[in-house]
Amino acid sequence: MKFSKLFAPSLKEAPRDAVLPSHALLIRAGFIEQLGSGLYNFLPLGKIVLERICAVIRQEMDAAGAQEVSFSVVTSADAWKKSGRYAKYGKELLRFKDRKDNDFVLSPTNEEAAVLMVADKITSYKQLPLNIYQINTKFRDEARPRFGLLRGREFTMKDAYSFHADAADMKREFEVMRQAYSRIFTRLGLNFRTVDADSGAIGGSGSKEFMVLADNGEDDIVVCKRCEYAANIEAARRAPKTTNAAAPETDGMMKFKTPAMKTIDAVAEFFKVDKFYTIKAVIKKALYEDRSEIVAFFIRGCDELQETKAQNACGALELVDASEEEIARAGFTAGFCGPFGLGEGAKFYIDAELKGAREMIAGANEPDYHYVGASVINFNESRFADLAAVGVGDACPCCGGELSITKGIEVGHIFQLGTRYSEPMGARFLDANGKARAFYMGCYGIGASRLIAVAIESSHDERGCVWPRELAPFELEIIISNHKDAAAVEFAEKLYEQCRERGIRVLLDDRAERFGVKMNDFELMGFPYAVLVGKALAERSVEFITRAGLKRQSVSADEILSFIERKLIEKN
Ligand code: ATP
Ligand code: MG
Numbered sequence: 001m002k003f004s005k006l007f008a009p010s011l012k013e014a015p016r017d018a019v020l021p022s023h024a025l026l027i028r029a030g031f032i033e034q035l036g037s038g039l040y041n042f043l044p045l046g047k048i049v050l051e052r053i054c055a056v057i058r059q060e061m062d063a064a065g066a067q068e069v070s071f072s073v074v075t076s077a078d079a080w081k082k083s084g085r086y087a088k089y090g091k092e093l094l095r096f097k098d099r100k101d102n103d104f105v106l107s108p109t110n111e112e113a114a115v116l117m118v119a120d121k122i123t124s125y126k127q128l129p130l131n132i133y134q135i136n137t138k139f140r141d142e143a144r145p146r147f148g149l150l151r152g153r154e155f156t157m158k159d160a161y162s163f164h165a166d167a168a169d170m171k172r173e174f175e176v177m178r179q180a181y182s183r184i185f186t187r188l189g190l191n192f193r194t195v196d197a198d199s200g201a202i203g204g205s206g207s208k209e210f211m212v213l214a215d216n217g218e219d220d221i222v223v224c225k226r227c228e229y230a231a232n233i234e235a236a237r238r239a240p241k242t243t244n245a246a247a248p249e250t251d252g253m254m255k256f257k258t259p260a261m262k263t264i265d266a267v268a269e270f271f272k273v274d275k276f277y278t279i280k281a282v283i284k285k286a287l288y289e290d291r292s293e294i295v296a297f298f299i300r301g302c303d304e305l306q307e308t309k310a311q312n313a314c315g316a317l318e319l320v321d322a323s324e325e326e327i328a329r330a331g332f333t334a335g336f337c338g339p340f341g342l343g344e345g346a347k348f349y350i351d352a353e354l355k356g357a358r359e360m361i362a363g364a365n366e367p368d369y370h371y372v373g374a375s376v377i378n379f380n381e382s383r384f385a386d387l388a389a390v391g392v393g394d395a396c397p398c399c400g401g402e403l404s405i406t407k408g409i410e411v412g413h414i415f416q417l418g419t420r421y422s423e424p425m426g427a428r429f430l431d432a433n434g435k436a437r438a439f440y441m442g443c444y445g446i447g448a449s450r451l452i453a454v455a456i457e458s459s460h461d462e463r464g465c466v467w468p469r470e471l472a473p474f475e476l477e478i479i480i481s482n483h484k485d486a487a488a489v490e491f492a493e494k495l496y497e498q499c500r501e502r503g504i505r506v507l508l509d510d511r512a513e514r515f516g517v518k519m520n521d522f523e524l525m526g527f528p529y530a531v532l533v534g535k536a537l538a539e540r541s542v543e544f545i546t547r548a549g550l551k552r553q554s555v556s557a558d559e560i561l562s563f564i565e566r567k568l569i570e571k572n
Contacts (some may be wrong), residue, residue: 001474003509003521008045009033010521020216022456023148025465029524031452038145038153045525046452048473050156053451054135056187056470057158064180066131066160071113073137077103079112082425087289090317092140106139109202111421111443114161118439119427125165128429128439129173133160135448149453150409151218156449162442165431167418170440174206174416177444181210181412188451189468190458192411195221196231198308199415202443207415210446211408214457221408222390226401232410234308237386238403239395240353241300245274247359250373253340258370262335264301267370271361275301279354279362279376281337283327286316286347294322294330296348298339298362299388303351306389313349313385338362339383340374350379351387409454410447417441459548465526466548474507474527475568481515481534491542491557492533498561504568523550529567531560 008031014024015034026032031046042050058068077095080086086093086105094106107113114132122130138157145153160177164170178194185192190212197209209232211221222236223229231237248271261267268275278301286295297310311319327334331343339350342365354360357376364371394403422428422438431437447454452471459466469475476499480492492508499506507527509518515534522530522545532543532552540557544567555563 001507003477003507003518004511006045006507007043008525009043010524017146018148020147020150020453020457021460022150022453025456025460025524025526026148026453029465029521029526032149034148038142038151040149040152040154040449045473049452049455049467049471050449052471052473053188053448054156054158057135057184057446057448060180060184060187061133061158061160064131064176066133066162068134069117069132070134070136071107071110071117073107073139075105075107075110075113077105079116079425080105083112083115083421084424085112088317092142094139094141107136108138108140109157109443109445110134110136110159111161111202111417111441112425114443115421115425115427115439115441118161118163119422119425122163122439123429125429125431128163128165129169131160131162131173131177131442133158133444147216147218147453149449150457152449155447158446158448160444162444163422164440164442165429165437167440170416170418170442174414174442177414177442178208181414181444181446184446185210185212185411187470188455189470190411190451190454193221193223193230193408195408196235196237197413198232198234198312200308202413202415202417205416205418207413209410210412210414212411212454212458213406214409214454215407216457217407217409219408219410220405222403222405224396224399224401224403227396227399229396229398229401229403231390233306233389233405236390236403237397238390239397239400241276241303241388241394243274243276245276248273248277248361248372250359253374254372255364256370256372257368258336259368261368261370267361268301271372273361277301277360279338279360279374281332281363282310283322283332283334283337284310284319285322285326286311286314287318287320288316293347294326294332295319296332296337296339296342296346297351297387298348298354299351300354303388304391305387309385309387309389310349313387314347333363333365333367336363336365336367336369338365338371338374339376339379340371341365348383349385349387350376350383352384353388355379355384409450409457411451411454412444412446414444415442417443460526463520463550464524467526467528469528472527473505473525475505475529476564477507477509477522477525477527477530479509479515479518479522479530479532481518481532483510483512485535485537488533488537491537492531495531495533495561499564502565502569504564523547529564531564 018024220233419438
């Protein structure tokens with residue numbers, strides 16, 4: 001490719017809302033352009049990178065035995081109604097009608113479509129297993145589209161769906177996909193971890209996320225300093241918390257006057273106890289399909305509520321803050337709320353680690369009073385759930401080592417769905433005994449377009465992108481420093497042809513631009529290597545530049561081709 005023909009409109013300034021380097025650089029370097037909130041066009045350079053990512057994904061999915069298909073992006077709402085997700089999915093699902101008043105959705109994910117594709121065609125266990133995938137457009141009307149390609153509304157995803165005769169075979173495929181994903185992200189040159197995850201709106205159990213470690217990530221990942229344990233904070237576990245602090249001394253459960261002591265800090269200070277021995281209430285409004293409810297979550301005073309865990313406990317679509325009025329109307333006493341003696345109808349959950357705890361201090365459900373010496377016993381089993389957020393310094397659930405928290409960006413998520421979709425949608429096959437059974441399914445997603453941004457988040461400097469070779473739109477740029485220097489032009493063009501013949505992905509900057517402009521563009525666009533053909537050619541010398549670190553080295557003009565071959569071809 002010649003730069004004079006390349007459509008890559010670079011910009012001096014990044015858009016004002018571009019707070020992350022990847023967002024700013026991809027727009028400034030002319031890879032993508034924004035046309036609305038969460039909506040992007042791919043310009044030629046961006047499209048090449050996307051296709052390179054898709055090629056790696058495709059090769060590894062094919063090698064793992066999956067078959068590529070393509071689902072219509074517009075899906076009939078009927079299937080979504082059957083699976084029960086039409087009402088449940090919330091506002092991220094874009095619903096619309098056609099001219100005949102039929103309901104449709106723009107696919108945010110394709111479990112239903114995959115079931116429809118396979119049901120009635122795969123009828124016997126002998127035809128199983130099957131794994132189908134696509135790389136296609138998704139639409140999610142995200143509440144907060146931001147960070148460029150990291151969280152768009154329209155984006156490209158690789159999504160795969162597998163079908164199995166039983167749970168054991170589903171688990172086998174899950175492991176095959178886990179390994180394929182590891183190969184994909186390794187080839188893309190990313191520093192990633194596989195972590196335990198919450199399954200969210202997709203459902204099922206036993207899911208794993210692939211997280212690229214990055215300071216700008218939106219996800220918190222809990223990592224053990226000693227063993228391999230790693231989990232998204234939404235699903236992280238810990239060894240039950242302990243303390244060396246002395247328990248308060250009491251003679252059984254008693255009510256104490258605690259005037260105006262509405263916070264855990266005030267209560268702990270008043271009784272001179274460690275917050276470990278206090279119970280804190282977090283009251284939320286839980287939104288369901290057709291109703292809302294005020295729910296209290298009880299955790300230790302030294303812990304924080306993990307919202308995803310809380311949401312899973314009560315099965316809500318969303319948790320929002322409750323107003324004082326709503327809290328009062330639901331029968332809770334804000335500031336003095338505890339699990340003991342709550343009314344029958346009250347909706348509440350207690351953190352599982354509190355089960356059996358003794359000598360606890362908790363609100364007495366009456367203004368200005370707390371109980372001391374309370375024991376968390378005699379509660380119905382269904383009241384207990386994992387609610388507390390794992391924190392830095394907590395103990396690993398596997399080895400007891402120290403847990404730390406780092407930031408990550410989710411690039412992939414694999415799920416064991418079981419019969420979550422096949423059962424309600426009536427998708428069945430005949431097993432070896434001729435009995436009709438619902439398919440066991442797995443599903444496996446990768447954020448293909450998000451990966452473009454992730455690559456740059458992981459690899460850039462103050463001057464621009466620094467692409468890993470596998471993803472770079474071009475591996476090598478040949479820069480003619482002065483387009484009026486006929487000898488340089490002739491040498492560069494010949495070198496360009498020779499590189500092309502050798503299959504090197506090369507760009508020739510032949511533009512009638514100042515040298516500074518060309519260098520700036522090279523640094524901004526971030527191709528891995530450049531050859532600078534300038535004045536030194538008179539002494540039969542050119543400069544070889546490595547973009548990472550901007551290292552320059554002088555190479556004999558007569559040896560540059562074999563130098564490039566060694567650098568670029570032999571390493572392939
Ligand atoms: P997140 O928690 O980041 O919203 P998710 O759990 O909703 O992600 P999945 O439903 O598992 O995501 O989708 C599979 C993959 O698609 C994710 O791992 C992610 O890489 C990508 N993805 C999800 N939402 C977006 C988005 N809004 N923009 C770009 N990529 C996305
Ligand atoms: Mg999401």
